[in-house]
Amino acid sequence: MVVLDGVNKRFGALHVLRDIDLTVARGEVVAVIGPSGSGKSTLCRTINRLETIDSGAITVDGRPLPEEGRELARLRAEVGMVFQSFNLFAHKTVLENVTLGQIKVRRTPREKAERTARALLDRVGVGGQADKYPAQLSGGQQQRVAIARALAMEPKVMLFDEPTSALDPEMVNEVLEVMRQLARDGMTMIVVTHEMGFARSAAHRVVFMADGRIVEQAPPARFFGSPRSERAKDFLSKVLHH
Ligand SMILES: Nc1ncnc2c1ncn2[C@@H]1O[C@H](COP(=O)(O)OP(=O)(O)OP(=O)(O)O)[C@@H](O)[C@H]1O
Numbered sequence: 001m002v003v004l005d006g007v008n009k010r011f012g013a014l015h016v017l018r019d020i021d022l023t024v025a026r027g028e029v030v031a032v033i034g035p036s037g038s039g040k041s042t043l044c045r046t047i048n049r050l051e052t053i054d055s056g057a058i059t060v061d062g063r064p065l066p067e068e069g070r071e072l073a074r075l076r077a078e079v080g081m082v083f084q085s086f087n088l089f090a091h092k093t094v095l096e097n098v099t100l101g102q103i104k105v106r107r108t109p110r111e112k113a114e115r116t117a118r119a120l121l122d123r124v125g126v127g128g129q130a131d132k133y134p135a136q137l138s139g140g141q142q143q144r145v146a147i148a149r150a151l152a153m154e155p156k157v158m159l160f161d162e163p164t165s166a167l168d169p170e171m172v173n174e175v176l177e178v179m180r181q182l183a184r185d186g187m188t189m190i191v192v193t194h195e196m197g198f199a200r201s202a203a204h205r206v207v208f209m210a211d212g213r214i215v216e217q218a219p220p221a222r223f224f225g226s227p228r229s230e231r232a233k234d235f236l237s238k239v240l241h242h
């Protein structure tokens, strides 16, 4: 579903992604972990072309990423993204947040868009909040609305960049549970996360990045049970025993 082939990305002198090869199959859930600054967010952002790349190739569902225009808007709809910070439109209601893209990009009639939105809001457990504004919701509720908004575009793949790291601890689980359900439903997912429990239990594969490279990748049991690289051992000793 998603293929990165020899991808390189530089910010000036900083070489942030180095020869990244990554293939994510349909229905696969990949957890991307690694130290701060290793390029995890940049990797995500290249996949829906929020960042351009310097060399290599990226395809989604067999097609190269479009450069611009309507094709790019369609790609952004096909590749749903949920960020760490809640990026809902503050001056629009929850329902409007979830219908907007459907109406503007997908050209869905308003009535149908609202039916879809209400069903999705129910699915992520915030069906009762449709007429509120984002600021009236908890962080966990807002993040679930952000997931519903991305799902409303019927994405082929969902990218999550630390979706729970700005949440109060008691709200982390409600968001992870929605993500687990999505994984069980067969969504293709790339999840940058510090939640090792989620990576262990919900991911099919862990990709470990350091210094812009994929240093190691393996099924979670193998990765957490017997990491091979020194970098991964070091990283795990810090995150699992602090
Ligand atoms: N727009 C930008 N301009 C210049 N440098 C950038 C830009 N975005 C990211 N970087 C740099 O690229 C490197 C990789 O950043 P990135 O955000 O991808 O790391 P990360 O693995 O997501 O880290 P974290 O775990 O802290 O979120 C860092 O050194 C960062 O400072």
Ligand SMILES: [Mg+2]
Binding pocket: 040, 041, 042, 161
């Ligand atoms: Mg990041």
